[in-house]
Amino acid sequence: MTSRTIHIESRTERLIAVRDFVSEAAREFGFADDDVNKIALAVDEACTNVIKHAYRFAPDRDIAVTVRPHNTAFEVAIRDTGVGFDPSDVHAPDMKDYFSHFRKGGLGVYLMKRLMDKVEYEIDPGKRNEVRLTKFLAR
């Protein structure tokens, strides 16, 4: 497969287009359905975070999603120009505590880390924020 990019507007209705784009590329790269679904979910979570936190639901901002093959690594980069957020502030939620206080947030980032092998951030608020999600394929 070759690297390719999709641009979407920052609306939750566009998440399905991103999942379809990433699923097709992951399948082409060689992942089985189980891993394809995990990758698509991780990218959904990353894009939802951009819509909610970086763009604060402004509906017409740009989100760029690029898929790149690197030997056995399948990388997905999600870029935005919103306010960004510090992912180091997000800790794995304790579900009992999460539930009893009904804390919002944190679950999506936690799932992203569980679903992928590597999650990296480059944050430059207002200019360029990038989240890179990587999953390795056992060949």
Place this chain on the structure above:
Amino acid sequence: MFVITPADNGDVLLSGRFDAAQVDRADAVLGRLQTTTRIDFSGLEYISSAGLGCLLKAQKRLAQSGHGLILIRMNKLVRDIFRMARLEVVFRIDDDA
């Protein structure tokens, strides 16, 4: 496509893909529940943390009056997500229903 439908037997049926675009629709149905209710996942192909958040909100509200959601008939992907998110400590999940 996502559908959330109250069934004649009192269950709530989910089908399609439950992501952040479906939160308002799901909240409108789940927010009306007043008693312990089975949520039938048999038609649900996909759920993200936004969907999990809707269910958590409903569970939290119902628990205050001694009620709760019983989640049934999940497919493997959805069941794996609940396991990964460690939500078994919050919901009653009936794998044999």
